[in-house]
Amino acid sequence: MSSTLDSVLDAATGDLVALSHAVHARPELAFEEHFASAATADLLAGGGFEVRRGVADLPTAFDATYGSGELVVAVCAEYDALPEIGHACGHNIIAASAVGAGLALAAVADELGLTVRVLGTPAEESGGGKVLMLDAGVFDDVSMAMMVHPGPFDIAAARSLALSDIAVRYAGREAHASAAPEWGINAGDAVTVAQVGVGLLRQHLRPGQQIHGIVGHAGTAPNIVPGSAEMFYYLRADTAEALADLDRRARGCFEAGAVATGCTHEIVTVSPTYTELTPDPWLVAEYRRVAGTLGRALVPEEFETSRPFGSTDMGNVTARIPGIHPVIGLDSGGAVTHQPGFTTACITESADRAVVDGARALARVAVAAATDPQQRSRLVEGTHERTVRR
Incomplete structure (x- = not known):
């Protein structure tokens, strides 16, 4: 199974890196991410995904779907930038890694009984695109939600406020x-x-x-x-x-x-x-294991919550749905997010490696959940329970 994921990502690496660099070169603010949204969705459409654009009455949101299995895996793509300093939070990396994870999972979707969804979620920096999409019902049938965010260090269970x-x-x-x-x-x-x-x-x-x-x-x-x-x-x-x-x-x-x-x-x-992140413990543990096999030096567990990295509307998602929002590290030369130096770092060779490693890690976590009978049952039944309560 891992070999299939790796083969897809190896073949897609050039396109994923090109997407990351293209989004980085044209920074767009909240709800104005027309180029980034279209470029991200187009790459998925070219990979066989059925793409609905403008979901939740948000012109730059999209829902790209592949497969029809009972376990619905959503990977969130962010692509908005910051005023004046562009992609100093690395959302170009988030978008590209989400596409990579989606393409890899699509290759095993039928075999594993998956529905793979890559959700284009605008306006994370200000505007709360995920909250609006949650309220509009876009996440209603999602069994598990994932994304990976760049930073100076690798953190499996990142803390937010x-x-x-x-x-x-x-x-x-x-x-x-x-x-x-x-x-x-x-x-x-x-x-x-x-x-x-x-x-x-x-x-x-x-x-x-x-x-x-x-x-x-x-x-x-x-x-x-x-x-x-x-x-x-x-x-x-x-x-x-x-x-x-x-x-x-x-x-x-x-x-x-x-x-x-x-x-x-x-x-x-x-x-x-925005609600604080509440990552799913099993998914976090699996991400930590997978990231280690990729050679990622993660921050020790005892230090994970010592300092928040900020706030994110992914917290609202994890409050309702089992999910993870790990941080994938890149060599930023000492710069931290929301500094101009981090903007520069987000199109380096280290950043390009983070795109592929992030996609690989998320895809492997989803496969692990899909092939573990207990976890699969937990995630699918949780979706049914939320639907009944609604």
């Missing part, structure tokens, strides 16, 4: 800052007060809680009292419960800015809330 993505908007009143300042209500000052409150709050956060943000705008000229201002903040925590606690406390800081200055304010949810 729950995330709330919000905008805080203040409305005041413009006035001449010198001739009639008493007529103004300063929205920029509301931002300042709120940020001071947030800064003081940080001392008293629970372990695992984080808050960070930027000012979108807070005025247009020094001689005009700012009549409007906007901040963008991420709130993060180890669990959804801890995130709700942080949200309550942060809202007090944002309200303080309005109260102190006489502004009005509103807090707007920018993206769906």
